[in-house]
Amino acid sequence: MSPRNIAAEAKRKELDILGICDHNTAENAEALIEAAGRLGLCVLPGLEVTSQEEVHILALFGELEAALSMQERVYESLPGENNESVFGQQIIVNAEDEVLGVSPKLLAGATTLSLEQVVGFIHVLRGLAVPSHVDRIGFGIIGQLGFIPPRLDLDALEVSLHMSWEKARAQFGPGRPLVSSSDAHFLNEIGLAATHFLLEEGTLEEIKMAFKGIKNRKIIH
Amino acid sequence: MKLRELSGQLSLNILQAQGDLDVPVSGGYTSDLLSDVMAYGKEKNVWITCQTHENIVAIAKLKNLAGIILVNSRKPDQVTMEKAREENIIILGTSEPAFAITGALYNLLKK
Numbered sequence: 001m002s003p004r005n006i007a008a009e010a011k012r013k014e015l016d017i018l019g020i021c022d023h024n025t026a027e028n029a030e031a032l033i034e035a036a037g038r039l040g041l042c043v044l045p046g047l048e049v050t051s052q053e054e055v056h057i058l059a060l061f062g063e064l065e066a067a068l069s070m071q072e073r074v075y076e077s078l079p080g081e082n083n084e085s086v087f088g089q090q091i092i093v094n095a096e097d098e099v100l101g102v103s104p105k106l107l108a109g110a111t112t113l114s115l116e117q118v119v120g121f122i123h124v125l126r127g128l129a130v131p132s133h134v135d136r137i138g139f140g141i142i143g144q145l146g147f148i149p150p151r152l153d154l155d156a157l158e159v160s161l162h163m164s165w166e167k168a169r170a171q172f173g174p175g176r177p178l179v180s181s182s183d184a185h186f187l188n189e190i191g192l193a194a195t196h197f198l199l200e201e202g203t204l205e206e207i208k209m210a211f212k213g214i215k216n217r218k219i220i221h
Numbered sequence: 222m223k224l225r226e227l228s229g230q231l232s233l234n235i236l237q238a239q240g241d242l243d244v245p246v247s248g249g250y251t252s253d254l255l256s257d258v259m260a261y262g263k264e265k266n267v268w269i270t271c272q273t274h275e276n277i278v279a280i281a282k283l284k285n286l287a288g289i290i291l292v293n294s295r296k297p298d299q300v301t302m303e304k305a306r307e308e309n310i311i312i313l314g315t316s317e318p319a320f321a322i323t324g325a326l327y328n329l330l331k332k
Contacts, residue, residue, distance in 0.1 A: 052273075053274050054253075114274065114298060116300075143255075145256075145276045146255030146256050146258070146259045146276055149274070149275065
């Protein structure tokens with residue numbers, strides 16, 4: 001996985017919009033925005049934040065700056081240091097796939113932020129809060145917390161590629177926007193699942209409108 | 222054994238006392254995965270966990286648990302406290318980790 005390889009693979013799979021959400025970091029978002037931008041792909045920078053309850057939640061933003069502000073919040077609340085023999089090297093690269101540095105943070109760990117705080121920060125930064133793989137027991141919001149806290153202001157739910165739309169719709173109710181994505185950790189996983197949107201352009205604001213069904217923007221399942 | 226007596230024997234702190242401390246405890250369940258407690262927790266069990274999210278109150282209510290023990294000196298979130306008061310769910314606390322307090326509770330209930 002490197003920015004140029006990710007961009008090329010996404011292009012080959014005919015994707016238009018990519019979300020980059022590394023665990024608790026957005027340090028490689030800028031490189032992907034640039035590398036994928038050269039191929040005409042839109043990139044939404046973000047993070048997959050681990051809350052105090054060990055719930056994984058996608059924080060997607062319209063601009064790099066917002067993603068980096070979120071990262072700052074996360075880093076302040078993320079204890080521990082990476083053990084490279086366990087979790088591997090956490091390299092930071094540029095758009096030419098050149099290594100710029102290594103993150104010493106324990107990115108695989110959990111923050112000390114409650115789910116409510118994570119969602120609050122995301123919304124202050126005008127991002128989208130989407131709990132990841134809600135159909136999965138481990139690190140999924142329902143597995144960790146038994147059910148989705150009713151007052152939590154979530155923008156959509158992400159279901160993993162193991163669940164069909166029909167099943168997801170039946171299980172998570174008709175009222176909530178649902179998205180699916182590949183959660184690709186390896187190049188060959190890119191595009192294994194995707195969400196089709198009807199949008200004017202590939203921006204976060206357009207996706208926000210699609211979630212709400214505004215001005216004909218929508219999710220096409 | 223009543224929850225009150227159990228709390229005394231294990232030197233637990235009563236973090237939220239509104240509820241029934243005289244409920245007879247049927248056993249214990251230790252888990253931090255709330256969906257797991259929903260599936261396997263039994264009525265009048267004491268639930269040992271490090272989770273402090275308000276959803277613990279709903280699970281305790283749903284399963285009619287005797288009370289919740291928070292480990293490692295964790296304190297309930299403020300909303301959790303309010304909900305627990307409303308729903309009469311007793312919350313106890315200990316500085317011990319889950320392993321130690323589970324063992325102590327097991328021995329106590331076995332007597």
